Structure formats: C-alpha cells, structure tokens
C-alpha cells in the first residue's frame with residue numbers, strides 16, 4: 001500500500017481503541033500496551049495527536065501518551081526510547097473523538113504526498129493527493145486500465161453516477177437515450193479518449209499525476225525507506241520481500257514506448273480515428289500563460305520521469321483548442337483570497353467558460369474552483385459538483401459535459 005496508494009497520506013496500524021473519560025484513563029490504557037513488542041527502545045519517537053468534540057486537548061494527549069509509552073518501556077525493559085520531534089524513527093499517532101481514543105503506529109514515515117517530483121514550486125499548486133484523486137474522478141484511471149489491458153471496447157463516462165441514480169447503474173452505451181437538460185440534450189454516456197489537457201497547468205501536478213496513472217507507476221515505488229521498517233510488527237520474511245515486491249510492481253508498469261503503442265491502438269482501432277499524426281502525439285498537454293510556470297512543470301515532469309508523455313506550450317487559455325474530437329480538459333484557475341480580487345478574476349472565468357464552449361465540443365471539462373461566485377462567471381451549467389478540500393480550503397470540482 002505504501003508503494004502504491006495515490007490518494008492516501010499515511011497508512012496507520014491501530015494498536016489501541018479505548019473509551020476514556022479523562023487523562024488518567026488515557027495514561028493507563030496506553031501504559032498497559034506491550035510497547036517493546038512494537039519497537040525497540042533504541043528508536044526515537046514522537047507522538048502526534050488530534051482531538052475533536054472533547055475537553056482534552058491534543059497537547060495534553062501528546063504528553064500523557066508519551067508518559068504512558070515511556071513507563072511501559074521502563075517497566076518491561078528498564079530502558080525507554082527518546083523523543084525526537086523533527087525526524088523521529090517512529091511516529092505514534094493518536095486521535096480522540098468524544099470519548100473514543102485510537103492510537104496507531106505510522107507505517108509510512110515521510111507522507112505519501114511527497115512524491116519527490118516537485119522540485120519547482122509555483123503559484124498555489126494543488127496537492128498531489130488531491131490532484132491524483134481528481135484526475136481519477138474524471139474517468140482517466142478507468143481509461144488507463146483499458147489501455148493497459150488492450151481492451152477493444154470504448155470506455156464511457158456515465159453522465160449520471162450510480163449514486164446519483166438511486167443506486168441503479170446506467171447502461172454505458174452511445175445509443176442510450178439522451179437526458180433532457182433545460183431544453184438541451186445532454187448525452188447520457190460520454191466516450192472517453194486518451195487526451196488530457198491542462199491549459200492552466202502551473203507546476204503541472206494534474207498532468208504529472210495523469211501520466212503516472214497512464215504508466216501504472218506507483219507513486220512511491222522508488223522509496224527506499226518507510227516507517228514500518230523501524231517497527232517490530234512484521235517478521236523478517238516481510239522485510240526480505242520488499243525488493244522482490246518492488247521489482248514485481250515495476251514489471252507491471254508500461255514503458256513510454258509501450259504506452260505510445262497502446263495509445264495508437266486505442267485511438268485508431270477503438271475510437272476509429274484516422275488522423276495521420278496521432279501516433280506520435282503525447283496524450284497529455286500542459287500550457288500556461290506564464291513562462292516560468294511552464295519551466296516548473298517541465299522540471300517536475302522530468303523529475304517524475306514522465307516528460308515524454310507531456311507536451312508544453314506557453315499560451316493564454318483562450319487560444320487553446322481541442323486536438324481531438326473527445327478528451328478531458330482540467331483547469332485550476334487562480335482564485336482570489338482577498339476582497340476585490342474576485343471581481344478582477346470574473347472576466348477570466350468567463351473566458352474559461354467561453355473557451356470550453358467554443359473550442360472543446362465533445363469533451364469533458366473539469367474545473368477546480370475555490371469561489372462559488374467565480375463559478376457563476378463560467379456561464380455553463382455544471383453536470384456534477386463535488387466538494388473537495390485543497391489544503392484547508394474548501395473548493396468545488398465541477399464537471400461540464402461539453403456538447
């Protein structure tokens with residue numbers, strides 16, 4: 001899981017769940033555990049807690065858990081591990097909600113969001129975990145799987161998800177009757193094509209995550225060390241399996257050449273496109289009006305090893321047009337945090353809406369927006385709206401079926 005998960009930040013192994021009334025209960029529940037069976041006293045550790053709907057604060061939880069843990073070690077081994085706040089070998093994570101205390105050991109270490117490719121920063125980049133999840137929600141992940149398996153069947157994105165449709169799956173086929181929407185007919189299922197564009201790419205996070213999914217490359221496959229290696233939770237045989245497992249997962253990746261071959265098959269045989277240049281066209285395109293953002297995106301794509309799958313272009317969003325009849329276009333336009341900025345940005349959102357309408361017919365558009373008022377300026381009716389959090393900021397992930 002640590003090698004592979006794209007949207008998780010840490011994988012925790014729970015060692016205690018208990019009902020507690022006060023800090024004494026916390027101490028006793030923690031002290032009773034056999035901590036030396038979890039890790040050895042020569043390892044450094046830190047406790048990091050969170051608390052909700054309780055009078056007990058996170059800071060006092062940290063202290064009590066640390067005391068209980070240290071006393072448990074002393075009682076059983078006459079030694080205790082030392083606390084190291086900045087680079088601990090073992091991270092103990094606790095969460096108290098009302099009266100329920102859960103204590104876990106972190107098996108991950110450095111958070112999984114840190115993929116190692118973000119060498120160049122930029123203007124409000126979207127988090128890697130969020131970007132991976134949002135890309136997946138567009139149907140891109142399903143399309144990538146179809147490509148890998150050499151499927152001869154078109155992949156569709158259902159306009160109405162099963163959960164929006166009272167649990168009923170909708171038939172994903174083109175001949176299905178379209179659904180009426182304000183006098184216009186919205187197709188019930190949209191064919192997905194392996195074309196992915198981010199015309200406001202910034203540091204390139206969406207594009208890079210899309211490319212990693214296309215190659216089936218696990219985000220942490222290169223990582224040499226995880227938190228679980230400092231724990232005694234797993235027998236030696238598991239530690240020894242790490243390298244064979246890494247090799248096995250690597251063998252499931254597509255090479256760049258393989259990837260182009262499969263793209264070409266899907267474009268010509270499944271989608272029946274016959275444009276001559278399509279074989280060589282990278283499936284992912286990044287553009288931004290800011291040259292330095294584009295440099296950052298290129299540098300990061302290089303670091304991620306996916307640059308050959310992405311083309312880069314300095315361009316204003318209004319000048320971008322669709323290179324194929326269908327595809328996925330994603331955007332994360334700037335959003336104003338201060339008063340007055342929203343008004344200044346409204347024309348940009350209108351341009352985004354106009355560009356989608358004019359230049360991307362047949363495509364699926366997705367916008368990550370931080371401001372409901374700006375969304376209105378897009379001037380298109382969203383076919384799906386999903387509330388998501390980018391860092392601490394509540395945002396909307398909006399789908400526009402462009403027809």
Ligand SMILES: C[S@@+](CC[C@H](N)C(=O)[O-])C[C@H]1O[C@@H](n2cnc3c(N)ncnc32)[C@H](O)[C@@H]1O
Nearest residue numbers: 125126200201202203205289290316317332334
């Ligand atoms: C919030 S940032 C995108 C961050 C990006 N998702 C990332 O992960 O780094 C918005 C980007 O939109 C770009 N931008 C703003 N106005 C634009 C326009 N008219 N045309 C193209 N790009 C534009 C900015 O240069 C900036 O890089």
